[in-house]
Amino acid sequence: MARPLSRRTLIQAAAVTATTTAMSSAATGRAATAPGASAAAPDVPAAWTVRPFGLEDVTLGPGVFAGKRRLMLDHARGYDVNRLLQVFRANAGLSTRGAVAPGGWEGLDGEAGGNLRGHYTGHFLTMLAQAYRSTGEQVFADRIGTMVGALTEVREALRRDPAVLSVGGRFGRAAEQVRGSHQYVDLPAAVLGGAPALTLSAWVRPAHDAAWARIFDFGDDTTRYLYLAARNADGVPRFAVTTSGPGGEQGLVGTAPLPLDEWSHLAVTLADGTGTLYVNGTAVARSTAMTLTPAALGTLGNNWLGRSNFPADPVFAGAFEEVNVFSRALTAAEITELQSRRAADASTGRGDLASYAFDETAGATFADASGRGLDATLRRTWGAPSHPGFLAAYPETQFIELESMTASDYTRVWAPYYTAHKILKGLLDAYLATDDDRALDLASGLCDWMHARLSVLPKATLQRMWGLFSSGEFGGIVEAICDLHAITGRAEHLALARLFDLDRLIDACAANTDVLDGLHANQHIPIFTGLVRLHDETGEERYLTAARNFWGMVVPHRMYGIGGTSSGEFWKARDVIAGTIGTTTAESCCAYNMLKLSRALFFHEQDPAYMDYYERALYNQVLGSKQDRPDAEKPLVTYFIGLTPGHVRDYTPKQGTTCCEGTGMESATKYQDSVYFAKSDGSALYVNLYSASRLTWAEKGVTVTQTTDYPQEQGSTLTLGGGRAAFTLLLRVPSWAGTGFRVTVNGRAVPGTPAAGSYFGVSRTWRDGDTVRVSLPFRLRVEKTPDDPALQTLFLGPVNLVARESATHHLRFGLYRDAGLSGDLLPSLTPVAGRPLHYTLDGVELAPFSEGTEDPTHAYFRRWEPRVVFGGSDSGVANPARGDGTTLLDEIWAGAPFAGKDALVARVRSTVRAWVSDGLLSAADGDTVVRTARQATYAP
Structure with missing residues (x-):
């Protein structure tokens, strides 16, 4: 399918991160390149000695990668992007169009109050961009356009004072306060007027069942106030008035919850020591001990609809209509009359203290019809409009609060710059895929906003921020900013990238000092990909040296067999693998980011070890982290991959929308990026x-x-x-x-x-039709954990074979009994007919880790070779071991491959002689071992 040509001068800087190839800028003097341009075009960083191809240049053929990608592309086509945009629109006070936010981390009810919301939208944009570049299907470009257009509207709304969201009401129009908008109605200070009696009347349509969200709250602080809450801790309406804080409250409590998404009328009357609470015209609570009135409270500073004087209380989510405040207690008959008509049409008339119909369809001011001129104003709890360029699904407050934090607390601040990175990266990828100027403008504006915020902070503040676990995590933001700089050429963008330098980490790794023990893995891996890009843009060798040395601290010293790293999201001591295996090993994001770093380093030096690692992690953990079934609602990607015996992979962690599901969506749409x-x-x-x-x-x-x-074919x-x-x-x-x-x-x-x-x-x-055949025979081999050599994992070529067994203890396997002269252990396994790469061993099924099933698996097993066996012939001699756990058979087979049987027997004889000499084996048993080896028959 034909692709649109770009008008941009592009270097696809995401080539070092995820998928792209050619991105540059007229400002950098690089030549213009279309999205489909070849990797060898002269417009990538000069430091690169090799260059990648774009996703549009490499088409996947049939096989395991295409199958996994198909599942993810179906998800990308079908998922309602308005659900992703819901939290952005809500934050800006815009209509959410009836969409329900995704679950998990992406909604307001997720972990830590949804403090990471917005990150998943960035991942989804990247997935769509990669899908479009890979397939050319217009549906992906259309979905990108929808999301970019919506985010443009969101940014514009955040820059303005809030505006009424007018919706259909009980009688006419109503004002809706979208949950997550942080909006409330501010009334003038004189609204209660010191009246000795009072009636509060309002039609409300609650949209959420949060406790203590206020309908009315008039007060100075948490000591002197009067409020009506839609729900108390028991879920029913409550009215209270006090001049001495919660302990002195005089209150009225309802009997039943207000229904959600339905209009209810609430009224409170207060006069002559009696207070009454009405719900839909029925008195549900009455007290004759209500001695406090507005006159006792005096003039109050905070007079609000929808906001509480207690800062921890939620803002009311729902709609208001017909709010009236009277300086007398209405009768029960008058309250009943208000059930069927507006106050203006009832015998009560409008409230004489304040009256708001909420018929306004624009602006941020609500007219007071009481005759007192007390017009109300729509406001946000977080204050003035956002600063230019700001774009997020929550207010600027998380960013602001981070600057004064001295200890991590993700329930207050959860990695706002990490979320900013995901949004920035998604917008850049959207721009590079579709050439939508709006996406570039949003990305550039976001970086301008970050630069304006961070460039004025002292260096010590920045270092403290970036050193905070979780709260200060910023993901791959440096590489994304460098990618933007390659487009814009603007000095402030490069300056912004350097403001994220975490000097103590960079300096330690540049000096090849391993300081990783105890660090949060995925918080730090993407830092180093960013340093590689900073080296590209600045030429500073310290950055590249630090990244190179860091990679060597992880691979292989903190790497599990599948290529993953981290235990419970953190690194432990170097070369402690067996001792860290648990149910929360190998966070999927870590593998994703280690692949990106390996790729970036390979552009600078073509060490085959980088691509060896890439193959290992891609063909095992990354493939195995995607479940092999379709799902319209979830990408079905693991968060952790537990490597404990009998572990069952969880493909819907934390209700979905975690960081790993986001990176999993990206991984599944860029499998071809490094072929x-x-x-x-x-x-x-x-x-x-x-x-x-x-x-x-x-x-x-x-x-x-x-x-x-x-890998089914060798x-x-x-x-x-x-x-x-x-x-x-x-x-x-x-x-x-x-x-x-x-x-x-x-x-x-x-x-x-x-x-x-x-x-x-x-x-x-080369000529048309030339054919190259690569033969790549696989051997079965084991990899031992460095801290417990008897705990091993099994590989056939690039494929990690895992046992499928429900037992929760380490299985014990012996593999030398039928080993071939080449050292290949495969003859000890029995192939499963018709199922390539499937075997049995001692009645247990072995299968590729990459298969995304929910079978209980054993990635590691306990090596158990109790007797010396050759070619299926049991010598009857116990297999002795040295103090370090190395057995006689280990030492013999370490000499493989053998040119023939005689070479093997010679190895057996010399090894036996040494073990007898060391007193580890008797001479008689040694003779038996040699004789058995000589008489046995071996596979090649």
Whole structure:
């Protein structure tokens, strides 16, 4: 499908983060590039020695990645984006169009009061942008346009004084206060007028059942006040008046809750020591001990509809109509009359102290019809309109409060700059995918706002902020700001990126000092991807050195077999893996961000270890974090992946919309982003991953089609198409690959000995139809945890095999009994017919970790080789062990691969001799072991 050409000068800076390739700016002097431009175009950072391709340049073929992506694309097509926009519109006081906010972290009722709301919308925008770039389907561009248009309206509304949201009422129009808008009605100080008697009358339509939300609240503070609450702690209306705080309240309490989303009439009369509470014309409470009146309260400073003098109380959510305040106690008959008509049409007439019909359809002022001229004003609890450029689903207050915090408290402030990053990144991706100027304007304005806020703070304040766990977390905001700077070229944007430097962490990692123990993992991983981008924009080596060293502190020292990291979101001591395994290991966001960092570092130095890690985490944790079933409401992605025995993955954590579900949506729409890279000068093409795909390399005028069912297939076929082109094809040789890695071109073997953990180059002038076949035999191997070598995880090539078993203790497996001369442990497993990559061992099913099922799994097992067995022949000799846990069989098979049986027997003989000499094995048992090894039959 044809794609729209961009008018922008683009470097797709998200190439170092997620998916994109070419983003630049006239301000930086880089040439204009269309979204579909090739990776080898000369408009990426000069520091990159290789360049990625765009998502539109690489098409996924059939296979496991396409299947997982299809599920996520269906979710992206079908989910109502108005639900995502609900919290933004509510915060701005706009109509939410009847949409219900998503659950979990994204609504007002989620964890910590929804203090992270808005982050998920940014993830969703990125997913849509990636989906559009990958497929060209107009539905994704249309959804982006809807969201960007709505966010533009939201920002404009936040810059204005609040305006009435007029809705249909009981008799005419009503004023709605959307939940989450923080709006209330401010009445003049003279509203009660010191009257000795009083009637409060109002039609209300509550929209939420929060306790203590006020309909009326007149007071100075929490000592002297008069209020009518829609619900008390028991859920029923309550009126109270006091001059001595809660302990001195004289009150009236209703008998039943007000129904939600229905109009109810409430009235309170107070005169001559008697107070009465009416609900829909019926007296539900009466007291003859109500000695306090407005006259006893005097003139009060805070006279509000919808807001409480107690700061912790919620703002009323719902609609107001026909609010009247009388200086006398209406009779029961008069209260009854107000059930069927407006006060103006009733015998009561309008309230003589104040009267608001709420017929206004615009503006922020409500006319008082009492004759006293006490017009009311619509206000926000957080004060004046927001500063220019501000865009969020909550007020600026979280950002402001963070600046004075000295200790973390996510119930007060929960990572506002993290949320800002997600929104910023989503807008940038939307702009790069659709060329919508509004998205760029929103992104640029948000950064302008952050710069105006942060640039005036002392450095010590910034360092304290960024060091706070959770509250000060800012995610990948630095890389996103650098990406914006590459578009705008504006100095303040680059200056903003540097304001997030957490110097003590950067300096320690630049010095290669490991300080990660005890740090929150996902708070810090994206910092280093940002540092790589800062290096690109500034040339400062300290940033790149810190990122490189940090990566080495995580891989492999804090890495689980599946590629994930963190335990309970935090890092523990270096090389403690077995000791950290639990139900909350391997947070999915951590794997997502480690992939981004690995990718960014590879652009600067082509260490194959980065792509080895990329394959490990992508083919195992990332694939396995997505459930293999459709769902219209949830992306079905894990938060944590527990690695304890018998763990069942939770694909709907915390009611949905967590950070990991957000990154999971992104991961599932960019699986192809690192399959191919091009050398900066166009002289070589890196094939990093073996994945069914088709690359269009526009600069060379060629296509590369990779046909494979990898990892079910142990190899791949690459077919060149298009014209003649000279370049070197660099094929990754995984670090786990054995001597069987072979390459043929048009059926002829390519000479050379590929080394594991390297790239194997094939240089030639390629022609249309040239075919390259890569043979990549898998071996079954174990990886031992460094702190408990007997606790191991099982790999077949790149695939982590897990046991499916409900037991909650570590299973015990032996694997040497049928090991082949190559050292391959696979002969000890029994294949499951018709199910590739599925095996049984001792009656237990083994399956790829990547399968997104809800089966109980064992990612780690206890290695148990009680006797010395060769080729299925049991010697009857106990398998001895050294003090460090290394067994005799471990030491023998460490010499694999063996050229033949004689070489294996020689290894057995020499090892036995050493163990006998060390007193770990008797001579007689040693002879038996050698004899058994000599007589056994082995697989290759």
